[in-house]
Amino acid sequence: MIKLGITGGIGSGKSTVCSIFEMLGVPVYYADxxxxxxxxxxxxxxxxxxxxxxxxxxxxxxxxxxxxxxxxxxxxxxxxxxxxxxxxxxxxxxxxxxxxxQKAAVTLKEAALLIQSGSYKEMDYVILVTCPPDVRIPRVMRRNKMSKQEVLNRIQSQMSDDEMRQFADFVIQNDGQVSLIHQVLNIYKAIIKTK
CATH class of the missing domain: 3.40.50.300 (P-loop containing nucleotide triphosphate hydrolases)
Known part of the structure; x- marks a missing residue:
């Protein structure tokens, strides 16, 4: 079994990426x-x-x-x-x-604190989802009914993308420039080849 871990800052799009993996038959453990x-x-x-x-x-x-x-x-x-x-x-x-x-060949653990909790060490691969702040902030404000300052406080309390990137085997850019589905499929194919 291949164990994947996925992480990223608040509002980066982790859940959306996980839903694409689920469509590929990958079971997801939502740690949060x-x-x-x-x-x-x-x-x-x-x-x-x-x-x-x-x-x-x-x-x-x-x-x-x-x-x-x-x-x-x-x-x-x-x-x-x-x-x-x-x-x-x-x-x-x-x-x-x-x-x-789980019986699947690949499993995925989604956790905002995958790295900070140390659980990344139990994963075969770590995927980081990044997203520009100008997209993340309004997304979280709407979804969580938070003020801009509250969202900024959350972002500042988390590891930065640059810090998390050091632990990542793959990075998914959720900036609207490249299809998320395409990026997930490429990662999935690369991982399956290693089996």
Whole structure:
């Protein structure tokens, strides 16, 4: 089995690229979505989060108060590190179990923090999706209902494309100049040849 990892900054188009891989029959593990589920369903993780952020970290219905936590971690980087130290190991283990259950020749793990979490080390290939800020910012503002400053804060808190590029085996340019489908097909063909 060939394990691919895909990463990129907020609003770069990771999910769109993943949907193209899914059309090729590649199962995708969405680490960010799983992290949200784990933070709600895993009792140990939930308790650790409450210990750090207080009971306000969760709504009365048990769902995580993402906006509250986001405000804190973007103002207090040490709390971001504590949160990541709780969530990343749980997501890594969940991803390993998911991957072991797959029958496909190629699997894909989508994670904004693929590199920062260290899970890129478990991948055979890393794909970076890049997108110009003038496209990313309005996209995230619309999708996440955030102000421009909030989006800029998120972007600045993440690794830059140049930093991530050092870990990437392939780079997909999501700038509208070259078809995403064409780029994904080229990567898929190159990877399948190595099998």
């Amino acid at each position: 979505d799983r992290a949200k589920q784990i933070m709600t369903a895993n009792k140990e993780v939930k308790k650790a989060i409450i210990d750090i952020f207080g009971k306000q970290a969760y709504f009365l219905n048990g769902r995580i108060n993402r906006k509250y936590i986001a405000e804190i971690i973007f103002q207090q980087p040490e709390k971001r590190k504590l949160l990541n130290a709780i969530v990343h190991p749980a997501v890594l283990e969940d991803g390993r179990k998911w991957n072991a259950s």
